[in-house]
Amino acid sequence: MLWLTWRQHRMQVLLTTALLAVLGAVLLISGLGVAGFAAQNAPATDCVADTPACATYSVEMNERMRLVGEVLGWLPLLAPAMIGAFWGAPLLAREFEHGTHQLTWTQSVTRRRWLMVKIVGLGAAVTLGGLVLSGMVNLWLAAFDVPPYGVDYFSSRWFRLVGIIPAAWWLSAFVLGVATGVLFRRTLPAMAVTLAVCASAFFGLLKAPPLYAEPERVVQAEVMDDPVPDDSLYVSDYWINRNGVKFTSQERALALAGSCGTDETTKKYAKCSFSLGYRQVAEFHPVSRFWQFQWTEAGILLIPALALGGVAVRRALRPRI
Structure with a gap:
């Protein structure tokens, strides 16, 4: 089953791995350049922002962050949407659409095992990919987080690119895609609905973190x-x-x-x-609530996604009369 899953979905796995590798190379080159610049030009940690040395240093750091940050800024929206649409939605919708599930489920492998191996295996790969993205971005931001310059990890710009949030978004989008594939049993409608729901969830939660606790x-x-x-x-x-x-x-x-x-x-x-x-x-x-808010948003994403995924799997396992 693992070999079959790899054969069927290796294109998504290889393409995602290649994109992460390219992004990692860009972040590595940028981070090394920033670290070298900071080591040679960082003024005193207590410098005043309007002094020439401190102002010049901050402007240069902002420019170096902006060059890569503009690309990274799209990832919290695009990456989960692409995972849901191209990893999750076709997983079962394509089988139902082409009728190949009828042949598969008559073999020695039970339909429950067939489903679990596919969903759990690819879900684990998706989660790992989100964690890899988070680790790379966090290491890149660490190069900037040198006094007197600092990085606000709580800002909407970085909050969904570090910690566990990328993995939570990727996994929830994947499960959503699987669920829409089961419910619609057609690949293109499932992909379209997945993209729409991912976009709605992103913009709905964009300004939500301040509401996660009493300030x-x-x-x-x-x-x-x-x-x-x-x-x-x-x-x-x-x-x-x-x-x-x-x-x-x-x-x-x-x-x-x-x-x-x-x-x-x-x-x-x-x-x-x-x-x-x-x-x-x-x-x-306070900054001490960062991880509390990370887990809160992860729960907001994963609990309904996994519940919907469970309903979809039950429907997929139910014999059709």
Whole structure:
């Protein structure tokens, strides 16, 4: 069965492996170049952003990240969609469409074993591919994560390219494709539905991480530097009065226009606002919640996908009268 599975699906496996290898080579070359540049040009870790040395260094690092980052930015959407459409959807839909399952299921291998070997074997390969992608991107980003330059792993740009999220997206898309193949029993409709669902799930979850837990709050009652810790996931900020009533910045500006003026950028204006009982509230998620959010999104993806896959497999195993 393993040999048959390989023979039937080696094109998808080889093509995906080749694409990962090419991407790995690009990331390796880029990472080595960045590491060499950082070793020779990194200013003091406490440099001020508006000084020439620090500003020049940051601009160069941003440019080096942008060149490869623009390509990587498409992967959280395209990679799961392609896995679902070209690995998952044809897996059983093609068998039903061509009628070859009728011959296969009359052989010595039971249909349950036939299904399990195919789904589990290819599912494991898909999961491994997602983890390989995550490992390569994480090593590449590590070359940039050298003070004073830093990488925000919580940002929507990188959150779905590191950790376990790529593997979760790839596996859930694969199972979705298998399920649509069983339900539609036609390859092209199954592929189309898989692509549509993957795109809908991606855009639906794109801004969802801040909702995965109750954010922490910092109440600012005096002029100070940014109270939100570095590398945190910013949620929102707003103003409250001494009674705890929530105000938008515009409402606060109108209320204080007579007492504090209208130039909100000065420390004098901020001190005046605080002296009249106003407080600024910042909501954020600390960086310590990164893995909690990774597992949360993995569960959101995998639980319904595996449930739908289980229903599809039961339907595939049920004899048709």
